[in-house]
Amino acid sequence: MNMVSLWRYPPQPELIETNTGLPSPKYFQLHPFFIWKPEHSIMERLRNNYILPCLYRCQNPNVVSSGVGRPRVILGITGQFYILASRLCCKACKRYWFADKPQWLDILPQRFRNILPAFLTHKKAICKTVMDELRRSGKSPNDMANQLSEVLHLKFERAHLAYLLSVQNVRDAEAGLYGQKTITGALRKDDTPAPFGDYGDTDGWNGVYVSAHYLIECLLHEYQRQEAALTQLLQGTFGQVFRSDHTRKVARKVTLLSGTMSSYAVMNENWMILFWVMLQSESEQSLESMYCGLSNRYSVAGIPKAKYQWVDRDCCAAFRVMDPGPYEHQQWEAWRTTEATVAEVTSGNLKNLHAACRKFNEDMVVKLDLFHCMRRFTRECVSEHHPLYGSFCQFLSSAFSVVDQGDLEKLKNAYRFCGIEPSNPTKLHIREHCRTKVPHPRELVQWVEEVLHHFYLAKDPNNIFLFKPSMLKLWWIQRIHILRGCLSDPEVEEGILYRYGGTLQLNHVKGDGAAVPIWIPVRGTSQQEGFHFHQAQWVTGNRVSPELFQAQGMTGVARWNYQRLVDLKQPGVVLPGVFDPVLMRVKQGIYKCDRATQISSLAHLQQGHRREVWPAICGARLSTCAS
Ligand SMILES: [Zn+2]
Ligand SMILES: [Zn+2]
Incomplete structure (x- = not known):
């Protein structure tokens, strides 16, 4: 097979025979060419019987070569190269254009554009490798510009070194370093090597500089190319369970011209994003149009709507809580939950006004995310470094989640089967093989209250309370959520709270008795946090x-x-x-x-x-x- 290629590589300067002269610097910093001549016989196979179109769309085009155009410089990940496109002429309408004109490339069949190594726009051209790298790494245009600039300069420095070594090689031979002295030096009139020149010399190498601004334009152009496909993928993302939260991480980092405050994202049970918006205000109204759109997405696709949503705020109807008196937090009476409290907070209009209920699915069960709720409690401790902080968190977390007794019994049986005595499963095993649940409202309130009872007057050796006085008001607020069932887990089918992850043979023991199921929690903030990051x-x-x-x-x-x-x-x-x-x-x-x-x-x-x-x-x- 003939080695046909549109690429032309420069000579290797070290291999060029110099005869009597010192090496010439002009061969040392040359770049590959990509020949782009769709009309030429070299591209016959690609053209097939296809008749090249006229840029001006005349009826019977007759496109022929009319010389060569100016080479366009293209930046790639490994350095620069040139695209050398031909100048074309349509003999039918007597008009001219260059073969790399984007408007013309756009009318060519896909197979033509696909072999071009770069994306071309009317102003800019960028190698596909750079776009791949930008997309893969998510680097900022600034970082990318620095990376490319470093690559270009390194290539230049290495070429300079190659030149110096070549000169040295000639001199060494003439000095007899390799045994016999060569006589070329004696034949040479001028013994000074030509200067290599600087990177930026406009009459010399004329090295390329790349700016972040240039890359931004390329990136935006590439996005335009991808936008429809990306939108389609996002619009094709569904889920049966939502989790949503607000974060200020992005807004803290980026100053948007629009002055947005926080970002809001909705994920499904597999932590895929259904939508993400930047909000100017954290009011629920601003989310309405998003949920309308989402509702539309489900209806058009004929997919049943999600029924559950875990949120970080606005889980139930709004309410007000009084400020406690100055020393009230030191009297247990103030913390205790009475039947009157229960009756008060669970009566009246409890209709949830969450945008998801109003605009997406009115039967949506909205739940307050456990971890967000726990964080509210731990924030009311004086410090993470308080000696009692750790045990408070532990107690609180076990009050909020109870291990499924059936799962625990199965695990214990597997322990016995494997001959592990006593059959008390380790924490790690429980976490992997047993599901946990947030208990029912009345049960939960009682357990959390017990934890608070234990700690509400707790102090460290320096007489410092663990709780800030504001913990009491926080408890009054969270108690309402607990009693209204915002936290308690709903009775649901598999895949909502946990996903079955297959079975595992405990301690690698064979036999059905040692097989324990793996439960992958669907809830949890680690993926959410990962997303924010x-x-x-x-x-x-x-x-x-x-x-x-x-x-x-x-x-x-x-x-x-x-x-x-x-x-x-x-x-x-x-x-x-x-x-x-x-x-x-x-x-x-x-x-x-x-x-x-x-x-x-x-x-x-x-x-x-x-x-x-x-x-x-x-x-x-x-x-x-x-x-
Ligand atoms: Zn024409
Ligand atoms: Zn609530």
């Missing part, structure tokens, strides 16, 4: 335009969701190895259109080969939208 990472730099913020945020969210699916390792679900929505969508389109490819992909499937099913499961509507 990532959110802040996607948006790098502390001043961004709304456009860039949108681009980085959308890409980040879609990528996050993709990673959740990878982590889930659902049986039968095969995901593409890389995250590039447009690439996937185009590939899917080809599979769908071409019967022969369909059949071969089916054959592949039957032979147990991989198939991309991400769009199929994540974007439930993807196939219908794309067709």
Whole structure:
């Protein structure tokens, strides 16, 4: 096979024979060329019988070469190269253009654009490798500009070194270092090596500088290319359980021109993001349109709506709590829950006004997230370093969650089967193999109250109370949530609170008796916290335009969701190895259109080969939208 390629590489300067002269610096810092001549015979196979179109769309185009254009410099991850495009002429309408003109590239079949190593716009050109790296790393344009600049300068410095070594090599041979002296030095008139020049010399190397601004433009352009596919993926994300929370992490880091305060995200049971917005006010009204849209998303797809939502605030109807008197917190009477208290807080209009209930699903069961509630308690301690802080947290956490006795009994049986005596499961085993539940309101109030009773007057050796006086008011507030059932776990089917993660043989002992189930908690804030951490990472730099913020945020969210699916390792679900929505969508389109490819992909499937099913499961509507 002939080695046909559109790439042209520069010579290796060290290998060029110099005869009598010292090496010339002009060969040492040269870059590859990519020849772009769609009209040329080198691209005959790609063209096939296709007739190149005229940029001006005339009826019977006759596109021929009309010389070469100016090389465009392209920045890649490993350095720069040039695209050398031909100048084209349509003989039918007598008009001219360059073969790398984006408007013309856009009318060419996909196979042409796909072999171009860069994305071209009317002003900018960026190598696909740079966009891949930006998308993969989520780096800020500033960091990326620094990285590219370093690569370019390192290449230059190495080329300079290569030149110096080549000169030295000639001199060493002439000095007889390798035995016999060469006589080339004697033949040379001028013995001074030519200066190598500086990186920025405009009449010399004219090294490229890359600015963050340039990369931002490229990134925005790439986002425009990806936007439809990203939106489709997000709109194809559903869930049966929601968890939502507010965070100021992003807003603290980034100054948005719009002056937004906090970010609000809704996740599903697999921690995939359904939507994420930046809020200017934390009032519920601002969320209405988002939940309307979400409701629409479910209706259009014909998917049953989520029934449960764990929130970080606004879990039930609003209420007011009086301020306690100055020393009230020192009298147990003030903490105690009476029947009158219970009656008072659980009567009247308890209708929840959460935006999700009003605009998404009026039967939505809204629950206050346990960890957010616990954090409210621990914040009312004087300090994390108070000696009693640790045991208070422990007591509180065991009051809020009870271990499923059936699961515990099963685990104990497995202990006995394996001959472990006494059969008291370790904390770690309980966490992995037993489900826990937040108890019913009356039970829960009693248990938390017992913990508070234990600690409400507790002091350290320096007579410092563990609780701030404000703990009493906090208890009055949280007690209402507890009594209204905002915290108690609903009776639900599997997959809402816990996901079954298969079984494990305890201590690697064989036999059914040693098999214990693995329960993966669906609730929990670690993934939520993880998301907030990532959110802040996607948006790098502390001043961004709304456009860039949108681009980085959308890409980040879609990528996050993709990673959740990878982590889930659902049986039968095969995901593409890389995250590039447009690439996937185009590939899917080809599979769908071409019967022969369909059949071969089916054959592949039957032979147990991989198939991309991400769009199929994540974007439930993807196939219908794309067709
Ligand atoms: Zn024409
Ligand atoms: Zn509540």
